[in-house]
Amino acid sequence: MTAFCFRDRRLSKGFTLVELMIAMLLGAFFLNGVLHIFSAAKQSYRTQENLARLQENGRLALDFISQDVRMAGYWGCSKSAPETDHFDKKNFFYQFTKEDSNKKKLGKALEGFEAITPVSAGLSTSVENWAPKLNPIDEDFDITSPDNLLEGSDVLTIRKVNPQGFLITSIDLKSKSLQVNANANELASAGITKPTPANDGVAVVAVSADCASAQAFQITNVLSTGVIEYKDIASKAGSALIAARPGNKAIPALTTYKGGTVHLVNTASYYVATKNNEKLLYRKTNTDVAEELVDGVEQMQILYGVDSDFKPAVGNYSAPNYYVTANKVEVGEINWDNVVSVRVKLLLATADNVAAHRLPYIFNADLSDLTETIPPDKEDKKIRRVFTATIAIRNRLAQPIATQ
Template sequence: MSPRERVRGLSLIELMIAMVIGLVLLLGLMQVFAASRTASRLSEGLARVQENGRFAMDYLQRDLRMAGHFGCVNDQSHNVQSPGSMHTTFDAGGHPALDFMQSIQGFEAADTEPGKPLTLSATPSTGGIEYTPALPTEYAEALTNRVDGSDIVALRFLVPDGVPVTLVGGTDDKPVFNFDSSRWAVLQSGVEAPGLFGVADCLTATMFQAGEVSGSAGTVTFESAPNNTGSFTSLYTPGQAMLYRAESVVYYIGYDATTKQSSLYRVRFSAKPGEALVAVAPEALVEGVRNMQLLYGQDRSLSAASPPTGYIDRQGTAADVEASITPAADAWRRVGAVQLGLVLESPDPSAAAQANADAALTAPTDGRFRTVYQTTIAVRNRLYGN
């Protein structure tokens, strides 16, 4: 009889060794995948923050530079004239959005001045903090979703593009301004039915509400309107005067409870021809903007009666500006530069943990990527008073 052949196969020990080797390789692959996924999320978060930061800076820089624009000369030049050559038909003590004699005004959130630590909560609180100067009721009612601990800035100016006045009809105190109707879109500058305008030459500027506007006929008529309490006191010559749309806007940081995102918001105050002033619904411009801090640089000469020197040698918060000159409107007209700081955060968690972008910034450990953007903006022509 032949000997029985031995049955060959894997022993239990060999099988266990193979499983351990496989598990080690699988664990290594999982770690590589997790590291790759984390790097991808971090890269995406960084890209989103950088993109949003550029957009937010562009929005704010554009309008901050325009503060004080009232035709071929700025508000400082108009106000150093004796008597002043900048006029308005609006009620001086009426709605703050129509105070075009004060082109820029900031509101400093309590306990956010330089040197104070800034702490960000996981879910920002809204509408429950004080400002210096006090936030007007009209602004508070329009900015209901404003994030506590973030500054606010109000801007008023004439938009960059205007149209030449081709004919002035009507009477001296109730003029009718004619322009080339083919340029109506330029005068609208993105607003469907504008009613707030400014007319200016190199001598005077007047802000007013139109009682009637005809884009097809190319006419803007000044007459009785809800926001007009005065009449024209300056005469304008066709071919020398320009007609502009007047802009009154407030920038702030707001929170959307639905999307759970904080964003850079804008509220525009506007009035249709012959109608009351309204606050347009808040517009979310750029998501992921968590906080905004503003400092204002004032000219060396604080005398409202003298032209600026062009030297910005003092910088402070809105509260510091308010306390520098009486009345405060003259103090704000001496602001020639604005230092802007924004805290940006990624919309979604991008890492298990992140370092704070600034030593004075304490952020929640929610995995979002955060960074700080800063810039200094020269207010249009205010550095040299022209």
């Protein structure tokens, strides 16, 4: 006979449907909380990363500009710009000798162009949008190229020579050449190379041993032994070196330059342009292809500190009396020789849309008391910051007065 064992139902284990639903609801609630925490942490990290890059880009951009501005007007040990240039062609990049036939265009160690159009996202191909006009910018600095200048943003140009100089050990007036204390490879690493029909010529400044004079010219050849030739080559149609601008219209007289130095001419122009719908800070050095320096730079506005008491004949640089825009520098007897400092103001934006909503921003271009709140585009949720630096031109700092 089989015996059956009946168990009390009160001893049954498990969950009822209601209990299971409550457990699932609580689990979903806690899971949602965890997801929100992770999402907030991710967004916070993304925001902090963008802000860190923004700060880094701002400091980097100001550092690039500051290094060149401080060295504006540096001509080796010479205290003034080259007295003579022998260039066949005067173009924007080689306008740094004391004067030209018009007595005003050359000798600008520093030169700015004030944007006179409203701030916009548009590109410009017109020289009329800047004052002074961008007329000096010729085929070597084509503003109609793919990397167009940005309307409403200033342009800054600095002219100087590279600090690295090569000692002139001997001069051969008959062969129109000079020997320096370096070979061709060492010269090439400093940018001093012979011209070819495929590239532009290399302009240099030779400084005399006593630092009393300097001359600018284009080299025409570099030998492996470090001999630099400087024959007269006109950059004109039919020349084998037509691409080798600027060319020499005359042969420099370097009779007394043994023991002096040779430096590469370095003209750097800074501007903001757009590429692939992104705004970037560019630097164009001489006639080389412009470099993309820093991304996220949306505007550059510049003021120039003018020492109105400066007298060229005396060379008594002091401190700036006031700051003006580029189109107000050459007024009356004031010119670019009176500029002793530069105030740069940059507007930078994060790479990504990290804000919860659109953030209107204020960019006071002329640093006056007038401010304007600028609303971003509808889909623009970027965070913006303004970076400002006032930079002194080292070669124009006030010198201590010698006591008797």
